[in-house]
Amino acid sequence: MKESQCIECRQKFTVDDADIAFYKRINVPNSKRCPQCRLMRRLTFRNAKTLYYRKCDLTGKRVISQYHENAPFPVYSVDAWWGDSWDALDYGRDFDFNRPFFEQFLELENATPHFAAFIIGGTLENSDFTNCTGYLKNCYLIAESDYDEDCYYSNRLNNSKNVCDSSFVYGGELCYDCMDCKDCYNIKYSRDCKNCGDSAFLSNCQECRDCIGCINQRHKQYMVFNKQYSREEYEKIKSDFGIDTYSDVNELREKCDQFFLTQPYKNLQAEHNQDCIGNRLYDSKNSFYCFDSRDLEDCRYCLRLTLTVKNSMDYTGWGMNSEFVYESVACGDHVYNIKFCSNCTTNLVDCEYCQQCTGSRDLFGCVGLKKKQYCIFNKQYTKEEYFALKDKIIAHMKQTGEYGEFFPANISPFGYNETIAQDCFPLTKEQALTKGYKWKDADEKAVIPQTIEIPENVKDAKDSIINEVLVCAACGKNYKIIAQELKFYR
Numbered sequence: 001m002k003e004s005q006c007i008e009c010r011q012k013f014t015v016d017d018a019d020i021a022f023y024k025r026i027n028v029p030n031s032k033r034c035p036q037c038r039l040m041r042r043l044t045f046r047n048a049k050t051l052y053y054r055k056c057d058l059t060g061k062r063v064i065s066q067y068h069e070n071a072p073f074p075v076y077s078v079d080a081w082w083g084d085s086w087d088a089l090d091y092g093r094d095f096d097f098n099r100p101f102f103e104q105f106l107e108l109e110n111a112t113p114h115f116a117a118f119i120i121g122g123t124l125e126n127s128d129f130t131n132c133t134g135y136l137k138n139c140y141l142i143a144e145s146d147y148d149e150d151c152y153y154s155n156r157l158n159n160s161k162n163v164c165d166s167s168f169v170y171g172g173e174l175c176y177d178c179m180d181c182k183d184c185y186n187i188k189y190s191r192d193c194k195n196c197g198d199s200a201f202l203s204n205c206q207e208c209r210d211c212i213g214c215i216n217q218r219h220k221q222y223m224v225f226n227k228q229y230s231r232e233e234y235e236k237i238k239s240d241f242g243i244d245t246y247s248d249v250n251e252l253r254e255k256c257d258q259f260f261l262t263q264p265y266k267n268l269q270a271e272h273n274q275d276c277i278g279n280r281l282y283d284s285k286n287s288f289y290c291f292d293s294r295d296l297e298d299c300r301y302c303l304r305l306t307l308t309v310k311n312s313m314d315y316t317g318w319g320m321n322s323e324f325v326y327e328s329v330a331c332g333d334h335v336y337n338i339k340f341c342s343n344c345t346t347n348l349v350d351c352e353y354c355q356q357c358t359g360s361r362d363l364f365g366c367v368g369l370k371k372k373q374y375c376i377f378n379k380q381y382t383k384e385e386y387f388a389l390k391d392k393i394i395a396h397m398k399q400t401g402e403y404g405e406f407f408p409a410n411i412s413p414f415g416y417n418e419t420i421a422q423d424c425f426p427l428t429k430e431q432a433l434t435k436g437y438k439w440k441d442a443d444e445k446a447v448i449p450q451t452i453e454i455p456e457n458v459k460d461a462k463d464s465i466i467n468e469v470l471v472c473a474a475c476g477k478n479y480k481i482i483a484q485e486l487k488f489y490r
Helices: 017-026 036-041 078-082 101-111 231-241 246-262 383-400 429-434 462-469 483-489
Strands: 002-005 012-015 052-055 063-064 133-136 138-149 151-160 159-162 167-172 173-182 184-192 198-205 207-216 222-226 278-284 287-294 296-300 304-306 309-319 322-332 335-341 351-352 361-364 371-374
Touching: 017 296, 017 322, 036 309, 036 322, 052 151, 101 383, 138 159, 151 159, 173 371, 198 246, 207 231, 207 246, 207 383, 222 231, 222 322, 371 383, 462 483
Parallel strands: 133 138, 138 151, 151 167, 159 173, 167 173, 173 184, 184 198, 198 207, 207 222, 278 287, 287 304, 296 309, 304 309, 309 322, 322 335, 335 351, 351 361, 361 371
Antiparallel strands: 002 012, 052 063, 287 296
């Protein structure tokens, strides 16, 4: 165990024996940054929810994109990027040992086409308006989600169906305004629940049915504010609440919030873990300082992972049968032994410093390659040439102080406020620029006056409401209700 000082925030942090053992195992130097600064930097490469309209630079088609039209690189539609009409090897170049690695990588990044949205090609059905997703059907404006159907306006959903306005829902069905819930059916306005159904306003409940405004309950039915009732009594109380209108819902929400403040809270939301430290961590083993994750084993400093991850460190976003991943973000779906990578997917093996690569192995410093091997800076080599040149470049990077560090902030294609870094570590524009991050000023857009008064009860909403222009009461921006959303509410 040793103590180091972070070169970014200047705070001291501990590099313990397990960290050192992992560094040696994957043959990288100890990190110069503390875990939080490492995480912040990785998160700036993950834009899940800030989307724009722009043109595909290959087909001219208007598409939804995570990149603004002013991005310095070409952007292709999802179908065009995953298609066979172009080859990222065409942008290959030699490595110049008289210049730093990251400087040259940025030039390659800005020349190579990027996919408009981060989607696993060929796995989406009627789900064009999504990002950071795969294996979806009939989904709209969801992000960081896989294996879902008929879900809307949500993020971090897995194996869910008919879920709306929710986050971190696994195996859910007919869930609305829920967070951190697993295997729940027909629940609303609930948090931290498991195997619950036909309930509303629950917090930290398990195996509960027909309950309202309950917290810390297990295997209960017909309860209101943690008080037991008969079925008849419960149905009458439920009817009296009348939570079919917007005003009634807000009134009951306030009562629940007040009641919950009188009850004890768990110190951590964590279950079925063995030798783990972290919050909102489940079904994991030997994992240290990991958060918002499931199915981890022998992992350290990881965030937002699920669907089985092993032997990984400083890994953020996705997962799905991944192993030996280090200092990488938004990579997953059967990836193995990858280091310092971002936005890479599906059967990627033995790769370092890569972005938007898929189905490949033995890549170093590449962008946008599909089904390739033995490439450096998007240029093809023989096996012998590849390993000799790779070792030489790593030695060069060690001399420049670059090897062992994730991509610097200037290589991120996004403004800090476009990424989930702003969700986890909010900064002002001035603070972000001072730290070396980019910033994206909002495009000015005139607000159209609202064209209809929204009814209190969805039963009073006419089908024509999907054609009306609405104004958000919180941020003042325009929005619309889509047909699927109206059907879900009803």
